[in-house]
Amino acid sequence: MVSDLEKRYLFTPGPTPVPPEVLAASAEPMVHHRGADFRDIYARTLSRLKDVYRTESDVLLFTASGTGAMESAVANLTEAGERVAVVSHGSFGERWVSICERYGLDVHAIRYEWGESPDPDEVGAAVRESGAGIVFCQQSDTSTGVVSDVRGIREAVGDVTLVVDAISSLGAVPLETDAWGIDVVISGSQKALMSPPGLAMASVPERVLAQAKPPRTFYFDWRANKKAQDVLDAAFTPAVSLIRSLDVALGLILDDGLEAAFERHVRLGRAARAGIKAMGLELFSPDNDGAAVVTAIRAPEGIDSDQLLAHLRDKHGVTLAPGQAHLKGKIFRIGHIGWFDVFDIASALAAVELSLTELGAEIERGVAVARAFEAFESPVTA
Amino acid sequence: MVSDLEKRYLFTPGPTPVPPEVLAASAEPMVHHRGADFRDIYARTLSRLKDVYRTESDVLLFTASGTGAMESAVANLTEAGERVAVVSHGSFGERWVSICERYGLDVHAIRYEWGESPDPDEVGAAVRESGAGIVFCQQSDTSTGVVSDVRGIREAVGDVTLVVDAISSLGAVPLETDAWGIDVVISGSQKALMSPPGLAMASVPERVLAQAKPPRTFYFDWRANKKAQDVLDAAFTPAVSLIRSLDVALGLILDDGLEAAFERHVRLGRAARAGIKAMGLELFSPDNDGAAVVTAIRAPEGIDSDQLLAHLRDKHGVTLAPGQAHLKGKIFRIGHIGWFDVFDIASALAAVELSLTELGAEIERGVAVARAFEAFESPVTA
Numbered sequence: 151m152v153s154d155l156e157k158r159y160l161f162t163p164g165p166t167p168v169p170p171e172v173l174a175a176s177a178e179p180m181v182h183h184r185g186a187d188f189r190d191i192y193a194r195t196l197s198r199l200k201d202v203y204r205t206e207s208d209v210l211l212f213t214a215s216g217t218g219a220m221e222s223a224v225a226n227l228t229e230a231g232e233r234v235a236v237v238s239h240g241s242f243g244e245r246w247v248s249i250c251e252r253y254g255l256d257v258h259a260i261r262y263e264w265g266e267s268p269d270p271d272e273v274g275a276a277v278r279e280s281g282a283g284i285v286f287c288q289q290s291d292t293s294t295g296v297v298s299d300v301r302g303i304r305e306a307v308g309d310v311t312l313v314v315d316a317i318s319s320l321g322a323v324p325l326e327t328d329a330w331g332i333d334v335v336i337s338g339s340q341k342a343l344m345s346p347p348g349l350a351m352a353s354v355p356e357r358v359l360a361q362a363k364p365p366r367t368f369y370f371d372w373r374a375n376k377k378a379q380d381v382l383d384a385a386f387t388p389a390v391s392l393i394r395s396l397d398v399a400l401g402l403i404l405d406d407g408l409e410a411a412f413e414r415h416v417r418l419g420r421a422a423r424a425g426i427k428a429m430g431l432e433l434f435s436p437d438n439d440g441a442a443v444v445t446a447i448r449a450p451e452g453i454d455s456d457q458l459l460a461h462l463r464d465k466h467g468v469t470l471a472p473g474q475a476h477l478k479g480k481i482f483r484i485g486h487i488g489w490f491d492v493f494d495i496a497s498a499l500a501a502v503e504l505s506l507t508e509l510g511a512e513i514e515r516g517v518a519v520a521r522a523f524e525a526f527e528s529p530v531t532a
Numbered sequence: 533m534v535s536d537l538e539k540r541y542l543f544t545p546g547p548t549p550v551p552p553e554v555l556a557a558s559a560e561p562m563v564h565h566r567g568a569d570f571r572d573i574y575a576r577t578l579s580r581l582k583d584v585y586r587t588e589s590d591v592l593l594f595t596a597s598g599t600g601a602m603e604s605a606v607a608n609l610t611e612a613g614e615r616v617a618v619v620s621h622g623s624f625g626e627r628w629v630s631i632c633e634r635y636g637l638d639v640h641a642i643r644y645e646w647g648e649s650p651d652p653d654e655v656g657a658a659v660r661e662s663g664a665g666i667v668f669c670q671q672s673d674t675s676t677g678v679v680s681d682v683r684g685i686r687e688a689v690g691d692v693t694l695v696v697d698a699i700s701s702l703g704a705v706p707l708e709t710d711a712w713g714i715d716v717v718i719s720g721s722q723k724a725l726m727s728p729p730g731l732a733m734a735s736v737p738e739r740v741l742a743q744a745k746p747p748r749t750f751y752f753d754w755r756a757n758k759k760a761q762d763v764l765d766a767a768f769t770p771a772v773s774l775i776r777s778l779d780v781a782l783g784l785i786l787d788d789g790l791e792a793a794f795e796r797h798v799r800l801g802r803a804a805r806a807g808i809k810a811m812g813l814e815l816f817s818p819d820n821d822g823a824a825v826v827t828a829i830r831a832p833e834g835i836d837s838d839q840l841l842a843h844l845r846d847k848h849g850v851t852l853a854p855g856q857a858h859l860k861g862k863i864f865r866i867g868h869i870g871w872f873d874v875f876d877i878a879s880a881l882a883a884v885e886l887s888l889t890e891l892g893a894e895i896e897r898g899v900a901v902a903r904a905f906e907a908f909e910s911p912v913t914a
Contacts, residue, residue: 348771389730
């Protein structure tokens with residue numbers, strides 16, 4: 151273990167690093183969630199969420215992890231035995247499958263290899279063939295780094311309800327909830343929204359609420375939560391201090407502008423990939439500008455990626471993310487969503503380079519950081 | 533509205549005031565929930581929770597409001613159509629009823645007037661007659677200030693599963709989870725545990741888990757959450773910063789000793805009641821040492837209690853809690869759980885006295901605070 155004095159570096163795709171002013175907001179004196187002091191913060195946070203979502207609809211805010219908000223969609227939109235479709239290309243696609251199965255649904259899983267990007271036309275055909283009226287998918291599956299074309303999927307699936315998990319992508323890559331006609335978008339506080347974990351969201355337009363089924367949940371009941379939010383109340387005591395933090399974080403993001411955030415994430419992804427390739431390592435996530443959330447990398451021959459991560463953490467205080475499920479030990483992941491800049495990418499690359507060398511791997515040394523800076527500087531065209 | 537510079541006083545029974553060092557812990561740099569830095573905090577928090585619960589069993593920790601943990605008990609222990617009993621003597625008893633109905637249970641509600649204390653023998657007889665195998669109740673119903681005799685209820689109900697909501701009472705009044713044989717105890721971070729809201733808990737012994745039904749929830753699945761906690765993991769990204777705060781708060785409570793906390797709460801309740809009576813106001817909550825969580829007070833003739841609360845808040849920066857449901861406008865409540873001392877009670881009483889005078893109520897002036905201090909000093913015998 152590194153000593154308490156040594157610096158820690160958090161380069162994971164959730165929780166992500168949280169700016170000091172966002173953390174400080176969590177430490178402000180406690181206020182009552184039904185008092186005037188909090189209502190101002192709450193109203194502003196809910197309004198800012200709509201701006202980040204690019205929606206005119208309500209964004210319901212839950213005190214929960216993102217999975218809770220995912221479950222809310224299944225528990226409010228479906229009834230037992232109903233046929234639904236899930237587009238799965240990673241660990242979180244399988245989470246949709248698990249939640250749907252828990253709710254007794256007839257799940258038609260449209261599965262891709264982990265790391266593959268779903269083809270919208272194929273998805274559209276599969277959904278039509280399945281007869282499903284609701285489709286669950288990910289915009290970003292954090293387990294692989296794939297950012298899928300949810301706009302294309304929306305166009306291809308036709309007149310069904312589309313529920314998109316954008317937990318790790320909202321605020322990092324473009325998502326036009328209203329303009330693209332996405333019915334429900336799920337997100338969480340601890341990814342590109344650069345806030346502490348503990349808050350989850352679901353955008354729920356009136357047209358979707360109108361087709362909701364009798365809710366099979368109490369805590370995540372959309373109608374009850376919306377009814378409270380409509381009068382700036384919360385159905386259940388919310389995480390007041392986390393909402394204070396989220397308010398500050400959303401303000402920082404919106405002041406800088408969402409377009410700037412999207413461009414920065416493209417550049418950060420480029421920098422990470424360029425550096426990794428310069429070391430002679432192989433990318434697991436796609437090598438294109440879309441992969442702006444997390445960069446997944448195959449461990450080099452003879453190195454277990456979990457061993458690399460333990461070395462990085464215990465010897466250098468650097469935390470990266472491991473491979474999940476069958477990718478455990480095989481890949482590792484550098485997150486770059488939210489409060490990240492190119493110096494973070496440089497540090498992550500330098501730490502990987504140093505650690506792999508210390509572990510005896512044969513890699514190209516001394517070029518990754520320079521390549522990363524070059525890639526970061528190259529212009530982004532919209 | 534008071535100006536930003538004027539001091540705010542939070543005298544509500546949840547969220548409760550949070551000590552500065554507990555708030556500051558929430559603002560520490562973000563760490564990964566699966567890293568070594570967090571695992572130490574997590575292990576200590578889970579262990580401290582067991583100490584506060586006085587149980588050897590696992591206390592499952594959820595990122596949610598207390599209602600989420602209440603729902604977890606219903607969703608894991610019951611199947612649709614099953615007969616259950618609910619002891620209801622306030623707003624939160626009705627919440628048990630609502631959750632159980634949402635899950636399609638055959639609910640036998642054993643109802644008392646709000647403000648009345650359930651009689652254990654009566655409850656025992658009603659449960660036996662109902663044929664229910666599971667009983668849900670409150671130790672403290674925050675809506676009325678009644679702290680019920682859950683030890684007596686445990687003895688009276690016989691061989692059924694007893695689920696106790698101790699959200700506002702755990703850490704304030706004695707609750708011996710193991711010694712009294714309470715099967716499941718629900719609690720939350722934002723009451724006597726003097727932490728920010730956003731964490732909820734349920735103690736789940738192996739014997740109870742063995743009789744769990746197929747879970748009708750994904751996020752609150754006891755087995756999945758326990759499986760993760762068993763290896764110091766969390767099933768879903770937990771509220772890292774809130775757990776840091778809870779860890780510090782539990783440390784403060786346990787260092788001082790639970791017995792000291794129980795005695796302090798008795799004294800605080802005495803002080804509040806003595807002051808209220810000295811003003812000539814009428815108590816709504818029972819006038820005994822058991823009512824150590826919150827003091828509920830009838831608004832005097834001609835005064836709407838919501839008007840009093842608005843005056844207290846807008847003119848003096850003092851937040852008290854309103855009456856709920858049919859008690860709205862009729863009662864108001866002074867919370868005294870967690871980080872409260874006698875000077876808080878004195879401030880609350882002085883503010884009520886001042887505000888009622890300003891609103892033209894006929895009350896006894898100038899004696900409440902002195903009576904409160906006297907009552908606080910009188911010895912507590914175990």
